[in-house]
Amino acid sequence: MQSNGTSRRTLLQAGAGLGLAATVPATARAQTGPARGGDPLRIGVMTDLSGPFAGAGSVPLFQGAEVAIELFNERGGVDGRPIVAVTADSQSKADVAINEAERLLGQERLEVVTGIYSSAHAVPLSGRFEAQRKMMWITSAIATAVLKDKNYRYVFRPTVHSDQYGEGSVSMIHEHAQSKLGIAPDKVKLAVIYEDGPYGTGVAAAIEANAKQRSMPIVLKEAYSASAPDLSTLVTKLRRERPDVIFQVGYNPDITLFLRQAKSGGLRFRMLIGHGAGWSQIDRLWDTFGADVNHMCNVDPAATQMLDWSKLQPGIGDLAKTFVDKFAAKHQVRDLPPHASMGFNNTWIFLEHVLKPAVRKTGGLSADALREAALEVDIPVGGTIQGYGVKFEPPGAAMAGQNARSIAVVMQFENAKSRVIWPTAIGVPPVLPLPPGHAYALRS
16 A cells, blocks of 8 residues: 555554555555556545544544455456555544645545545535545545535445434334333433534434434433543433433543443443444443443444345355455454444445446546446445445435445444344344343343
8 A cells, every 4th residue: 555655644654553564566656646557546545543533433444444455456456457545644633634635635636535434524525525526435424414415426425324323223222112121112211412523413413303203202412522521410410311221422532431430420221322433343342341331232334244144145245254354364353343344345335336437437537437437336235245235316316425225233232242133124132121230220
């Protein structure tokens, strides 16, 4: 992968701990401008390799993309032309993300930038890409606000959007309230706590809308700063309202702080459901809390190892196994986090189904050619390693550029692993409520 000379901006210098290495010749790494002839094909990859977002899912997102590019090149690239990644670390700061995007589009003269972990970055970046008529291929940032009613033509998101998170978590509780909790769905008391950026705000709004649609009462809905040094006042409010189920939308430091202060403050509940980001980093949560996070839940696109690969489209199960084997060997993880699958899957969709046909058709790598190829993608359900299909909403649609076939699932933690429990048709029965003896279980 490409080194571009600055310590925070490249795969090579992101750190030996990430297992990064140069895989293309120096002549390819030095190349600038659009690809021509037999030249390597240069794409941007921007994630957060430092700051709080790094530990909340951005690093495995990057690592998954890295494996996708390596595998794509191992399989011949585009008729022998390899992919070269020009990378950027947005450092968990919106202003840095904007500056790095300007560098990638201006100095590096790239036609497309992939990645983008944070919705707080994606919202301001998307308008800039659109104005410059360059492609922004979002592999993570899920806030509905990134695309809704914007009618962007050069911004595409193959992964899920925040409205789907609220649908998943509320639907799961609604379906199992009577049978598992012994409470009528419209009597289950819900609380929603969320970081106050576009990500948290978007998911919280979706939770509220879905709860209202099902006549489920929300006894507390409150935002907080992801960098807040103290959440004890929030814990006190939750203790006063005594919700049965808490929905949290956060990154990693704020989740850790909340769980610690909730435990010490005696907060108890029947279930806690996270919504992506820090809640998808089960290794980190387990290392910090151990069995205290057993049976808690999370909503996100499924990590591929949670799925029955035999039910995917022909060849996709083999691709999933290859990815899991490569990633696990490279990073020595117990259970691949969903963001690793997201990084690989959404990068692979771009390389195989957008970049390859665009280059074969035009011989080059222009944003317009990529855009046209993206609008022609038509992958059926089961045609990706995360189980969903791909068909982008066209220009003029309310969510233009959004994958209309994306799917979020509800998963439950057990001994540092995750299992799908919703949609009910493809999931195993949930453990609900938290069992007696659990550190956070509601005492009778």
